[in-house]
Amino acid sequence: MARGMRAARSAREHNTLGQHTLVDYYGCDPRMLTRAREVKRAMCSAVRRGGGTIVKTVFHNFSPYGVSGVVVITESHVTIHTWPEHHYAAVDIFSCSDKLDHEAIRSELRRHLGAQRVRRSDFKRGFTGKA
Amino acid sequence: MARGMRAARSAREHNTLGQHTLVDYYGCDPRMLTRAREVKRAMCSAVRRGGGTIVKTVFHNFSPYGVSGVVVITESHVTIHTWPEHHYAAVDIFSCSDKLDHEAIRSELRRHLGAQRVRRSDFKRGFTGKA
Numbered sequence: 001m002a003r004g005m006r007a008a009r010s011a012r013e014h015n016t017l018g019q020h021t022l023v024d025y026y027g028c029d030p031r032m033l034t035r036a037r038e039v040k041r042a043m044c045s046a047v048r049r050g051g052g053t054i055v056k057t058v059f060h061n062f063s064p065y066g067v068s069g070v071v072v073i074t075e076s077h078v079t080i081h082t083w084p085e086h087h088y089a090a091v092d093i094f095s096c097s098d099k100l101d102h103e104a105i106r107s108e109l110r111r112h113l114g115a116q117r118v119r120r121s122d123f124k125r126g127f128t129g130k131a
Numbered sequence: 132m133a134r135g136m137r138a139a140r141s142a143r144e145h146n147t148l149g150q151h152t153l154v155d156y157y158g159c160d161p162r163m164l165t166r167a168r169e170v171k172r173a174m175c176s177a178v179r180r181g182g183g184t185i186v187k188t189v190f191h192n193f194s195p196y197g198v199s200g201v202v203v204i205t206e207s208h209v210t211i212h213t214w215p216e217h218h219y220a221a222v223d224i225f226s227c228s229d230k231l232d233h234e235a236i237r238s239e240l241r242r243h244l245g246a247q248r249v250r251r252s253d254f255k256r257g258f259t260g261k262a
Contacts (some may be wrong), residue, residue, distance in 0.1 A: 055191065070201050077201055090151070
């Protein structure tokens, strides 16, 4: 783990502490949303593509279908929840470091999941000026 | 784990699959944001207060300060990232089930963290009608 990264973050000139991206993937290939193994592989691939350093992963299947997963990274976290029956996956990407490339993670996941439509919302978290 | 919950979710009459709440806690007691043990205790207490069933927790300290943590629950996840030096914590609460009480989690965390100001944003995730 990149200990000490937290201190570096505070030195940034921006007046916010975190970046948060919510991504909705519609029209996915349901075969890519059904089993924890495939979803985990896609998530880890995407996180690495975005420059993230993986600390821990937790994925689990639901019965009869669906996967929930969290990738904890030094830069913070990426989560996914899938509904194969709706060809849909909900993802969120949070980072405390400029080093994590949210766009790379988002596009790599789109490729893996075969999503036809993507809806993204970006948020700044933690204003260090007057809140 | 409450396997089979995913199927029940699909039967809901709502046209969205997930609820997502982003919460910014400002003016927190920095002593409550500094060590993983306290942050984990606050998070687990809040999740239980909200009716969540904990599957797994991952918390880690940063040097010199700050904590990142994820609580994976059957209803989906709750995460936290703290900046004691800014008296700030970023939280997100995601659930696929109406059973999780986001408001209870939010208020219990506010109490634990001693936050003076709270900013909340609520999002519906995964529209099952036309996207």
